[in-house]
Amino acid sequence: MKVLMVDKEKCTGCHQCELWCGTEIASTSRELARAINEAPQPVPRVYVEGQKFALQCRHCENAPCLDACPNGTMRRDPETGLVYVNEPTCIACWMCVMVCPFGIINPSSSMKVAIKCDRCRSMGYPICAEVCPTGALSIVERKDYRKKKF
Amino acid sequence: MQYIIVGGSAAAISAVESIRSLDRDSRIDLFSDEETPLFSRVLLPYYVAEELSKPLLNFRPADFFETNRVTPHLGVKVTSLNGATKTVKTSDGNTYTFDKLLLATGGRAIVPPIPGVDKEGISTLKTMADAEKIYHMQGKRAVVIGAGSIGVEACISLTRRGIKATLLEQLGQVMPTVFDAEAAQIVRKRIEDLGIEVFTGEKALKFTGDKRVTGVVTDNREIPCDMVVLSVGVRPQTELAVQAGLTLGDMKGIRVDETMQTSTADIYAAGDVAETHDIARNTWFLNAIWPCAFEQGHFAGLNMAGQKTLYPGSYRRNSIGNFIGIPAISMGVTHAESCAMTSDEDEFREIRVRTKDAYKKLVLRNGRVIGAILVGQTQKAGLMSILLRKQVNVADSIPMLMSDRLNFMDLLPILRRNADQFSEPEYKELMDTGL
Numbered sequence A: 001m002k003v004l005m006v007d008k009e010k011c012t013g014c015h016q017c018e019l020w021c022g023t024e025i026a027s028t029s030r031e032l033a034r035a036i037n038e039a040p041q042p043v044p045r046v047y048v049e050g051q052k053f054a055l056q057c058r059h060c061e062n063a064p065c066l067d068a069c070p071n072g073t074m075r076r077d078p079e080t081g082l083v084y085v086n087e088p089t090c091i092a093c094w095m096c097v098m099v100c101p102f103g104i105i106n107p108s109s110s111m112k113v114a115i116k117c118d119r120c121r122s123m124g125y126p127i128c129a130e131v132c133p134t135g136a137l138s139i140v141e142r143k144d145y146r147k148k149k150f
Numbered sequence B: 001m002q003y004i005i006v007g008g009s010a011a012a013i014s015a016v017e018s019i020r021s022l023d024r025d026s027r028i029d030l031f032s033d034e035e036t037p038l039f040s041r042v043l044l045p046y047y048v049a050e051e052l053s054k055p056l057l058n059f060r061p062a063d064f065f066e067t068n069r070v071t072p073h074l075g076v077k078v079t080s081l082n083g084a085t086k087t088v089k090t091s092d093g094n095t096y097t098f099d100k101l102l103l104a105t106g107g108r109a110i111v112p113p114i115p116g117v118d119k120e121g122i123s124t125l126k127t128m129a130d131a132e133k134i135y136h137m138q139g140k141r142a143v144v145i146g147a148g149s150i151g152v153e154a155c156i157s158l159t160r161r162g163i164k165a166t167l168l169e170q171l172g173q174v175m176p177t178v179f180d181a182e183a184a185q186i187v188r189k190r191i192e193d194l195g196i197e198v199f200t201g202e203k204a205l206k207f208t209g210d211k212r213v214t215g216v217v218t219d220n221r222e223i224p225c226d227m228v229v230l231s232v233g234v235r236p237q238t239e240l241a242v243q244a245g246l247t248l249g250d251m252k253g254i255r256v257d258e259t260m261q262t263s264t265a266d267i268y269a270a271g272d273v274a275e276t277h278d279i280a281r282n283t284w285f286l287n288a289i290w291p292c293a294f295e296q297g298h299f300a301g302l303n304m305a306g307q308k309t310l311y312p313g314s315y316r317r318n319s320i321g322n323f324i325g326i327p328a329i330s331m332g333v334t335h336a337e338s339c340a341m342t343s344d345e346d347e348f349r350e351i352r353v354r355t356k357d358a359y360k361k362l363v364l365r366n367g368r369v370i371g372a373i374l375v376g377q378t379q380k381a382g383l384m385s386i387l388l389r390k391q392v393n394v395a396d397s398i399p400m401l402m403s404d405r406l407n408f409m410d411l412l413p414i415l416r417r418n419a420d421q422f423s424e425p426e427y428k429e430l431m432d433t434g435l
């Protein structure tokens, strides 16, 4: 499957990805000026962490969130391998939050759903990578790290 | 290959998915004595609360058996198991043979031997039938006995339906196996704020009433009520295992090895019925929670289908979700003392931070996380979960782990030091970035 990679040399920690994700994906108005005043506040799905590194859901190979979700709300798209939240059925139990090793699922108590990056699966291309001014984010094929046995 | 799965819940369905990821063709027969298939037990309190209707309780689509080419036998109980002849007998009078069998029979709710417990209006909350019974009970006042997760959720569900509920717990705090006293105090306050009466350190001695329950007598008082929910725990359903002579553990669960195989070849067990190695406690334990059942089913399925895959072990994880208005998550052990098999050389530490709205606690054994409690701020709980699962030394990173600004990138030095343990691609590719 494909994964989103961050070039740490290029990421300047400017938070553009967070801002755009919060506006284009998370807000209802889709306009920055209005989005900042929306209630509940839009939740971006990407976190610029440790000063400068844009972190989103890593779409784990064996995703613990999939095993923890008690009603199949957390799903994997069989075609792309992307893990996503089927928001209408989410019961806000936060069992996925409890096990996500990257801590990138936001338990939104105001919206009563688990919010996380689905790499813009319905748009085809992630907004964060599109707007990054330095081109630090790119989509690449996941490397096969398993030792080959011959 | 002929697979037989006994049970149709978390562990069973997860095993089916894993078998099918490796073996598209072999025959799978699944037996469940509960007639409603594919529903999630975790959601039963939501059903009682009238927040979810039956179709919304499903954790897999209704055509699951069809798409996975499973022959379901619903409402059919497996009545005997013979490991030597590799056969099972079922309540519909048939005999089936198997090459590989999974016992995913789960647990049965404990009915405490309190005088009058067989009166009408008293129910456990374990099966769909239980949930329906409670849902249809008439009355204005309920007593819930046992303040574990299920008891607390049942109480809140009844309250949301306008029923006045009292929570009774014989130990000194609510959720005694999930939280320490401090976290329990925060949770208790929240429960009381919802209008629920909570009595701890108080035991139910008898139920009053003729045919129907009209009250609960405790060591301190009599609480009048129209219905009672019993939630004092579950016990593994091991009748078939006992019949087949499988080894049980000290907690009376079915002992399994790292491949989820029981003491008899080709018979596997997973979920609430299985006694596995607990990473946090460093001993055998029954961790009767959904994530463990699902994980174990996954490993059992892979091994049954011939791909040897070792289960790293279980550990308790509980999240109270949106039930009390603030998030609260707990995993592993709640106190250093709850660890069995401690040797004199083991060094335990507990670190706590309490602010007005939040509480965080870590329990360490020899510098490794064996327990965590997070109340209020919980988004990074999964970081503790992975550190617990991998048992890596974090002794020099405590201030960072306790900080409310902790984020995944802070863990990278720990991951690097233990690169052989973080071999999954999602970790490797981040380490590859050179951060």
Ligand SMILES: Cc1cc2nc3c(=O)[nH]c(=O)nc-3n(C[C@H](O)[C@H](O)[C@H](O)COP(=O)(O)OP(=O)(O)OC[C@H]3O[C@@H](n4cnc5c(N)ncnc54)[C@H](O)[C@@H]3O)c2cc1C
Residues within 6 Å of the ligand: B006, B007, B008, B009, B010, B011, B012, B031, B032, B033, B034, B040, B041, B042, B043, B044, B045, B076, B077, B078, B079, B104, B105, B106, B107, B125, B126, B127, B149, B150, B237, B240, B270, B271, B272, B273, B288, B289, B290, B291, B293, B317, B318, B319
């Ligand atoms: C009300 C409630 C709330 C819960 N909330 C949570 C929660 O919030 N978080 C969490 O992690 N866990 C929760 N749990 C626990 C969770 O539901 C269990 O850990 C999980 O369902 C275990 O799955 P399992 O497949 O091992 O067994 P079970 O779900 O117990 O299923 C076993 C099935 O096998 C069937 N069976 C048994 N013997 C036979 C036989 N001989 N023949 C045919 N069929 C048989 C049983 O009837 C049953 O349907 C909750 C449980 C309850 C009851």
Ligand code: SF4
Residues within 6 Å of the ligand: A056, A057, A058, A059, A060, A063, A064, A065, A066, A083, A099, A100, A101, A102, A103, A104, A105, A116
């Ligand atoms: S939400 Fe977390 S656990 Fe689930 S796939 Fe994404 S990174 Fe992995």
Ligand code: SF4
Residues within 6 Å of the ligand: A068, A069, A070, A071, A072, A073, A074, A085, A089, A090, A091, A092, A093, A094, A095, A096, A097, A113, A114
């Ligand atoms: S919060 Fe939603 S997505 Fe997460 S485990 Fe619960 S139901 Fe599944």
